[in-house]
Amino acid sequence: MEPYTYALIFTGAMILIAAIISSLIKFEGGANPKDPGRRKIWFWIIAFMNGVLIYLAGTFLLAPNPEDDQMIFDDFMKALPIATAVGFLVFILIGFILSKIFKHGKLGHWF
Amino acid sequence: MSQNKLFVIAIGGTGMRCLESFVHLCAIGMFDNQEIEIFTLDTDSKNGNMGRVWNLIDLYNRVKTEPGNKKGGNPNADTFFSAKLNLYKFFTDYESESRITYRNISKLSDGNDDIKRQNQLLSDLFLEKESVQEFHLDHGYRAQTHLGSHLMYHSIVEAARRLLNNEAVGESEKNLEEFLAKLQKSGESARVFVFGSVFGGTGASSIPIIPVAFQDAIWIRSGEKEKLDLSEVKFGSTLLTEYFGFKKPDLLQMSVKKDSVIADSSFFPINSQAALQFYQGDPTVQSVYKRMYHVGWPLESKPLGESKLNQVDTGGSSQKNSCHIVELLCACAAFDFFTSKDSLSNEKAEYLFRSIEYDNGSFNFTGNDFVGDENKAGDIFMNKLGAFLSLAHISLSRNKAAWGDKGIKGFLVQLSQNKIQKYNAISDDETVEIDNYLKMFAYDFDGNKNFVPGWIYQIRKSAAPGKFVFSNDAFKENRAELEKIDVGALFLDQMHHWDKGTVGFRSGARYDKFVSILTNHGFPKEAQKVNTTKEQFLAHIYNGITISQNFNL
Numbered sequence: 246m247e248p249y250t251y252a253l254i255f256t257g258a259m260i261l262i263a264a265i266i267s268s269l270i271k272f273e274g275g276a277n278p279k280d281p282g283r284r285k286i287w288f289w290i291i292a293f294m295n296g297v298l299i300y301l302a303g304t305f306l307l308a309p310n311p312e313d314d315q316m317i318f319d320d321f322m323k324a325l326p327i328a329t330a331v332g333f334l335v336f337i338l339i340g341f342i343l344s345k346i347f348k349h350g351k352l353g354h355w356f
Numbered sequence: 357m358s359q360n361k362l363f364v365i366a367i368g369g370t371g372m373r374c375l376e377s378f379v380h381l382c383a384i385g386m387f388d389n390q391e392i393e394i395f396t397l398d399t400d401s402k403n404g405n406m407g408r409v410w411n412l413i414d415l416y417n418r419v420k421t422e423p424g425n426k427k428g429g430n431p432n433a434d435t436f437f438s439a440k441l442n443l444y445k446f447f448t449d450y451e452s453e454s455r456i457t458y459r460n461i462s463k464l465s466d467g468n469d470d471i472k473r474q475n476q477l478l479s480d481l482f483l484e485k486e487s488v489q490e491f492h493l494d495h496g497y498r499a500q501t502h503l504g505s506h507l508m509y510h511s512i513v514e515a516a517r518r519l520l521n522n523e524a525v526g527e528s529e530k531n532l533e534e535f536l537a538k539l540q541k542s543g544e545s546a547r548v549f550v551f552g553s554v555f556g557g558t559g560a561s562s563i564p565i566i567p568v569a570f571q572d573a574i575w576i577r578s579g580e581k582e583k584l585d586l587s588e589v590k591f592g593s594t595l596l597t598e599y600f601g602f603k604k605p606d607l608l609q610m611s612v613k614k615d616s617v618i619a620d621s622s623f624f625p626i627n628s629q630a631a632l633q634f635y636q637g638d639p640t641v642q643s644v645y646k647r648m649y650h651v652g653w654p655l656e657s658k659p660l661g662e663s664k665l666n667q668v669d670t671g672g673s674s675q676k677n678s679c680h681i682v683e684l685l686c687a688c689a690a691f692d693f694f695t696s697k698d699s700l701s702n703e704k705a706e707y708l709f710r711s712i713e714y715d716n717g718s719f720n721f722t723g724n725d726f727v728g729d730e731n732k733a734g735d736i737f738m739n740k741l742g743a744f745l746s747l748a749h750i751s752l753s754r755n756k757a758a759w760g761d762k763g764i765k766g767f768l769v770q771l772s773q774n775k776i777q778k779y780n781a782i783s784d785d786e787t788v789e790i791d792n793y794l795k796m797f798a799y800d801f802d803g804n805k806n807f808v809p810g811w812i813y814q815i816r817k818s819a820a821p822g823k824f825v826f827s828n829d830a831f832k833e834n835r836a837e838l839e840k841i842d843v844g845a846l847f848l849d850q851m852h853h854w855d856k857g858t859v860g861f862r863s864g865a866r867y868d869k870f871v872s873i874l875t876n877h878g879f880p881k882e883a884q885k886v887n888t889t890k891e892q893f894l895a896h897i898y899n900g901i902t903i904s905q906n907f908n909l
Contacts, residue, residue: 271864272770272871274754276762281773348775349875351868 248324251307252299252332259295260339263288267351281354288340288355296333300325361542362392362694363535365566366551368496368558370596372396372405373679374551377687379412379441380797380811384740385898386691386727387439389431389885394443395535397566399496399508399558401447405677412796413443418789422888432885435895436744444531448511450493458489458503461510482506497557499627504561509569516573536574536584544588547700549690554631555598555624564634567591567644590700592647592693594686595635595707598624599653600677628652635705646700649689650709653682655718679814681721681824688726688737695733718822735907738825742852743901745812745830746843748798753838754867757791758801764790767897774875779893786890799833807833823848844870844904854904866904874900 267284303325311318344355366375375394381387394413398406420429420437432438455461464475476485483489488500497504515529539546550566552559571584635641635648692708710728713720723741724734750767757763764787768779800808809817816824816831830846832838844854844866857869878900880886886895902909 268858268868269862271862272868274750274766275756276766276769278766278770278773350774350872353775354773 248303248307248321248328249331251303252328253335255299255302256295256332256336256339259291259298260336260343263291263340263355264343264352266291267354270351272351284351284354292333292336292340295336296329299332300329303328359545360547360694361538361545362387362390363395363539363542363546363548364392364551364690365395365397365548366409367397367562367566368552368556368560369398369400369403369405369677370556370683371550371552371559372398372403372409373677374594374596374683374686376405376409376412376679376811377684377815378551378690379409379416381684381687381691382439382441383416383437383793383797384744385434385436385438386737386740387694388433389438390694391431391440391442393535393538394441395446395531396443397446397508397558397562399448399450399493399504401451401494403496406447410443410445412793413441415789415793415796416441417443419786419793419890422890423783423786425888429891430885430887432891432895434884435880435886435891435898436747437894444535446515446528446532446535448493448508449528456492456494458483458493458507461493461507464489497561499555499557499560499623501557501561501627501631504557505565508558508562509565509572512569512573513576516576519577520579532573533577536570536577539570539589540574540582540584542589543585546589547694548589548591549693550591550593551686551690552593553596553598554635555596555627559596560627560631563593564638564641568640586644590646590693591644592649592690592700593645594649594651594689595632596682596686597628597632597650597652599680599682642705643703645705646702647693647696647706647708649686649692650707651682651685651689653680678809678818679811680818681815682818684815685726691727715822719819720823721819721825722823723825732909735909738847738852739902739905739907739909741812741825742847742905743898744797745826745846746901746905747897748794748812749830749838749841749843749846750867751791751794752798752800753841754843756839758795758799758838759835762787762791763794764788768893770871771875774871776875779889779896781889782893790894801835805835809833843867847905852905852907855906870900870904873903877903 266287273280309317417428431440554560574584712725723738727733727737751763752758755763755766798810826846854866856865880892880895884895886892
């Protein structure tokens with residue numbers, strides 16, 4: 246699988262996880278609720294985890310076997326850091342868009 | 357009801373508690389688009405029940421007032437605090453030595469011997485000499501209704517004379533004048549509802565004479581130029597029979613002359629019976645009142661709260677009695693009277709009553725039992741009462757206003773965090789006023805961390821163990837339980853529990869779903885006639901909770 250395709254699919258899954266975690270964090274009572282901050286923190290934790298996991302999974306699980314074809318392996322490994330960065334940026338971009346679409350809801354706390 | 361001009365008169369301790377229920381009906385939003393003139397009448401200027409309802413109305417008006425705008429706000433529709441309330445306070449002056457007893461007011465000791473003898477004989481004909489003529493009037497008429505009717509009529513007419521003669525008058529007389537002017541001006545569009553008991557003292561004394569006393573006061577005040585046409589103004593009242601008792605007065609307390617007459621609650625059933633016979637037979641009452649609502653409590657009368665005194669509490673600032681469900685029923689009778697589409701042009705009083713399901717020694721109340729089912733009134737009532745109770749628990753329990761935190765402020769912060777920032781202009785003081793109203797409505801914790809039941813908790817307690825619209829879980833009293841209360845699951849009927857949404861398996865799901873509804877769908881509409889920021893905020897919450905409660909309105 247192309248590292249870019251794999252990174253985008255992975256990013257989509259991580260966005261979904263971030264959204265589920267945000268939804269599961271309850272609205273708190275009192276005059277100084279902390280729940281929006283917790284949702285924001287979880288969004289950024291998952292954003293960084295997304296980048297790290299894309300790179301690690303790409304390296305150890307998805308990279309083609311160099312013994313089969315060294316050139317394909319080299320191309321994959323060359324593209325993987327760029328795909329990781331793209332995945333990280335796309336995560337933030339989708340997060341930003343979702344945050345603006347659902348600005349009155351829990352996802353709105355991401356930005 | 358848009359054409360009618362509404363007037364409420366509350367008389368005596370019981371009348372004040374009925375008014376308290378009426379004000380809470382206004383707060384939940386039962387009187388849309390109305391400006392209501394409220395007249396409180398008592399003999400006891402320091403009465404605790406009266407002080408409590410004055411505070412309540414004052415708080416209501418502060419909640420409705422936006423800084424810099426008209427005091428008391430404007431009438432709105434389909435929202436909390438929708439009616440505008442104008443309060444007029446009148447009390448008879450029995451505090452100075454010359455007015456403290458019937459004997460002193462009537463000047464039985466004045467004049468020559470012949471006049472004194474004749475006055476005394478005339479008084480003795482109607483009023484027991486050693487007790488009724490001598491007891492102190494500043495704590496009311498103490499179930500002496502014959503004396504009370506005479507003196508209450510006298511005090512109103514006397515105030516009219518003082519106003520006519522431009523004598524130095526106090527706020528009380530000015531309030532009477534203002535109220536009567538509005539009543540006179542409203543003419544045939546006026547609907548006047550009188551709250552008071554028929555078994556006690558002040559209310560029972562005043563209900564029969566109030567319409568005629570007002571008519572005569574207007575006639576006197578205007579220099580005999582204006583007359584209130586009692587065939588045009590529609591008067592209604594409750595015939596509220598005994599529903600509470602208190603300790604029997606002991607001989608030691610009664611041995612003091614000023615307390616030589618003390619109301620004895622063991623006579624309340626007999627008083628009620630005599631009063632009903634009177635109302636049935638008196639032609640003036642029959643012709644002046646258009647509707648009279650029978651309200652009673654056939655179960656054992658409960659004591660009126662815990663008295664710390666060894667003696668009977670005859671009145672004064674310490675007399676702050678718990679509220680009872682029959683007072684809410686009286687307030688609902690006023691709702692029926694005010695919203696009736698009947699022209700009320702009947703020449704003789706109509707007597708109305710409604711019965712409630714009785715099972716296993718207690719009553720089971722539904723919304724329809726309070727306001728009927730015409731035009732979905734029962735559902736509307738339950739929706740509004742439930743919405744206000746939910747708001748109270750959001751502020752007091754969830755946001756911890758009952759323990760010193762800022763409940764409504766927390767709600768505003770939450771809206772702001774959800775990118776609804778149009779209400780940020782509401783000041784902290786204004787949110788605290790809403791919190792304080794909700795404390796009077798639901799509950800509070802005092803400085804010693806003791807639970808203090810508010811109006812709806814007291815109402816629920818008076819109906820226990822019978823059912824009262826909401827589940828028992830809606831009336832928790834323990835802090836730990838209150839902090840965990842599910843504000844979206846207060847009704848007995850689970851159909852009106854708030855939706856849990858997609859992540860409904862966990863606690864707090866209903867509230868989360870409610871916030872989602874509130875922030876996406878609850879915005880005020882033009883028909884609600886809300887203009888100020890605070891009005892819009894209250895209407896927004898009302899809409900969010902109403903959608904969540906899922907009534908078919």
